[in-house]
Amino acid sequence: MRDTPLSNCERxxxxxxxxxxxxxxxxQTYDYRNIKISFxxxxxxxxxxxxxxxxxxxxxxxxxxxxxxxPTEGIVFFNLELSPMASPAFEPNRQSxxxxxxxxxxxxxxxxxxxxxxxxxxxVSGEKVWQIRVDVHVLxxxxxxxxxxxxxxxxxxxxxxxxxxAIQGRDVTVFGPEERDPIPLSIYHMPICVSxxxxxxxxxxxxxxxxxxxxxxxxxxxxxxxxxxxxxSIQSSGGIMLLKEQVLRCSKIASVKVSxxxxxxxxxxxxxxxxRKEGGKFGFAESMPKERITTLKRDEAPxxxxxxxxxxxxxxxxxxxxxxxxxxxxxxxxxxxxIGEGIVNSWGLDEDEDDELQTEDRKTDEVVVITDSEEExxxxxxxxxxxxxxxxx
Amino acid sequence: MAGLELLSDQGYRLDGRKATELRKVQARxxxxxxxxxxxxxxxxxxxxxxxVYGPHEIRGSRSKSLHDRxxxxxxxxxxxxxxxxxxxxxxxxxKSSEMSLHLKQTFEAAVLTELYPRSQIDIYVKILxxxxxxxxxxxxxxxxxxxxxxxxxxxxxxxxSAGFVEDTPLADLCHAEESGGGTxxxxxxxxxxxxxxxxxxxARLHQDHLDTLMxxxxxxxxxxxxxxxxxxxxxxxxxxxxxRD
Numbered sequence: 056m057r058d059t060p061l062s063n064c065e066r067x068x069x070x071x072x073x074x075x076x077x078x079x080x081x082x083q084t085y086d087y088r089n090i091k092i093s094f095x096x097x098x099x100x101x102x103x104x105x106x107x108x109x110x111x112x113x114x115x116x117x118x119x120x121x122x123x124x125x126p127t128e129g130i131v132f133f134n135l136e137l138s139p140m141a142s143p144a145f146e147p148n149r150q151s152x153x154x155x156x157x158x159x160x161x162x163x164x165x166x167x168x169x170x171x172x173x174x175x176x177x178x179v180s181g182e183k184v185w186q187i188r189v190d191v192h193v194l195x196x197x198x199x200x201x202x203x204x205x206x207x208x209x210x211x212x213x214x215x216x217x218x219x220x221a222i223q224g225r226d227v228t229v230f231g232p233e234e235r236d237p238i239p240l241s242i243y244h245m246p247i248c249v250s251x252x253x254x255x256x257x258x259x260x261x262x263x264x265x266x267x268x269x270x271x272x273x274x275x276x277x278x279x280x281x282x283x284x285x286x287x288s289i290q291s292s293g294g295i296m297l298l299k300e301q302v303l304r305c306s307k308i309a310s311v312k313v314s315x316x317x318x319x320x321x322x323x324x325x326x327x328x329x330x331r332k333e334g335g336k337f338g339f340a341e342s343m344p345k346e347r348i349t350t351l352k353r354d355e356a357p358x359x360x361x362x363x364x365x366x367x368x369x370x371x372x373x374x375x376x377x378x379x380x381x382x383x384x385x386x387x388x389x390x391x392x393x394i395g396e397g398i399v400n401s402w403g404l405d406e407d408e409d410d411e412l413q414t415e416d417r418k419t420d421e422v423v424v425i426t427d428s429e430e431e432x433x434x435x436x437x438x439x440x441x442x443x444x445x446x447x448x
Numbered sequence: 449m450a451g452l453e454l455l456s457d458q459g460y461r462l463d464g465r466k467a468t469e470l471r472k473v474q475a476r477x478x479x480x481x482x483x484x485x486x487x488x489x490x491x492x493x494x495x496x497x498x499x500v501y502g503p504h505e506i507r508g509s510r511s512k513s514l515h516d517r518x519x520x521x522x523x524x525x526x527x528x529x530x531x532x533x534x535x536x537x538x539x540x541x542x543k544s545s546e547m548s549l550h551l552k553q554t555f556e557a558a559v560l561t562e563l564y565p566r567s568q569i570d571i572y573v574k575i576l577x578x579x580x581x582x583x584x585x586x587x588x589x590x591x592x593x594x595x596x597x598x599x600x601x602x603x604x605x606x607x608x609s610a611g612f613v614e615d616t617p618l619a620d621l622c623h624a625e626e627s628g629g630g631t632x633x634x635x636x637x638x639x640x641x642x643x644x645x646x647x648x649x650x651a652r653l654h655q656d657h658l659d660t661l662m663x664x665x666x667x668x669x670x671x672x673x674x675x676x677x678x679x680x681x682x683x684x685x686x687x688x689x690x691x692r693d
Contacts, residue, residue, distance in 0.1 A: 152545075152549055155542055155545040155546055155549060156546065156549065158542060159542055159543070159546040163650055167650045167651050168651065168652050169651075169652070276647075280655070281652075283654075284654060284655045284656075285652045285653065285654050285655070286649065286652070286653050286654070286655055286658060287651070287652050288649060288650060289633075289647055289648065289649040290647070290648055290649075291644070291646055291647040291648070292549075292550075292553055293553060294553045294554075294556040294557040294645075295557065296557055296638070296641075296643035296644065296645060297643065297644040297647065298642065298643065298644065299642075299644065299659075299662050299663070299666065302644070302647065302658075302662065303658065303659055303662075306655055306658055307655075310655060
């Protein structure tokens, strides 16, 4: 499915607004949208909302043999997926340019800057190392996926805990989360991407472009920095012609933005840790706003329901037991009929002429079994008749 | 790599160059007759082949043609034997796709695509031997191939890589310097106007050193443009001599 094309009126209006240094949602040129970071119930799960852009990140770990070239280092693997729920233009299982760009940018930003201590992930050199896997899913696309993905990935890595491992000689013991507390990863610094969109051959510059601004832009420059003012990655794309002064100015703006975002991430992590320690509620559901039209979440009313449930269970059991008594007479009748047939069979083995009579008796017995208990007396009479006939002979 | 010393105390590098010296560049144009433009470039031990099939009709699906300009299709590949360890490199892996995308964006900025509406320009680049600076070798080879094909461009697109070791910027990194884990900056420049067509940087570098590093890379690109210009002029002299006879 294709995106809805952008009209010329909208394009011209956007460019004119950018010339006058105005943005559609009222932000300034160098402002980010409202960033919201929430963590899931499990460690290593994180959702980042950058305005309307939503990105989910989940970190998992596994013990694997290491690579031959680096036997003492763990493996960190990044995967970013553009699901069709983010935008109708994203088709599943299709390697588009945007997917390649985002994946490679995320990999270079987080791996090549050495933000995670991979040597601390080694358990047995050459045999067992931890493999950390970061999966980033884009849930809603409203522009600036790179910034949201990098914030989600680094927040999830900071939030993640791996199981504790004990080594004695050759024995390696992995403990579950109930036996021992899981251990956080060793993270040196937090690289965060900042995107700059250029308009009108690089004359105008915007931070954090939304989806419409991304469709109007000429080029994009992504600078990944940490709060120590170290540049981890720079990537320009879109075929824009830049000058050196523009890149230097962008790096100065990026250092300010990265400091703010790093402070926000640390605050979110501290809040989550505090809530978990105090035994409060955590997870995605708790961060949803209450009592809104689109949200079916409200405070639970204190109504006692356990006794009601037990009473209902008793009532259900009584009705079941009463119905169970109904088929028992049939079973008794069936058992009695079986005994009668046995007697007849033992009589028939002595004389061969009575076989025909026995077959007739069997038919009548079958009829008796189906009907009520009144005809059981008839069965007894038939037995007496058969006895009389045998005595006469 | 504790044993290797990337920069000695006297200011010499591993292969005997100074910090801002380039490796020896040798290039030839019109390597293949069946292509519209072709070029072969050696940048030290890095060898790159570029082939350009000139503006032609859109092949395959016509829905991707643009009514106002040409589209540029780039494909980057490395030979299996180009590195020390043999790797099967399918065309679809992420690094090749990313490199193809970078080349495409670089030449979309430099080639005057408005002159060829509803057309397609194919650029195929292959690395025969990789010894660092793969991207810059590809860009320089593709520039020569485009010039050989007679496709109008704004300027030579010259690319160079730069590194930062012991507070000293190094130009035109080789493989040992790239894999040493230091900063690697790749920059494609249009030297007359000073416009940067593509900028890519990996690994950590403090912000205060960015100006110095970019300046060193741009200076190296201007040196490259002189080398490319001499190659093109020599090729034109040969061609004009042949036509004159």
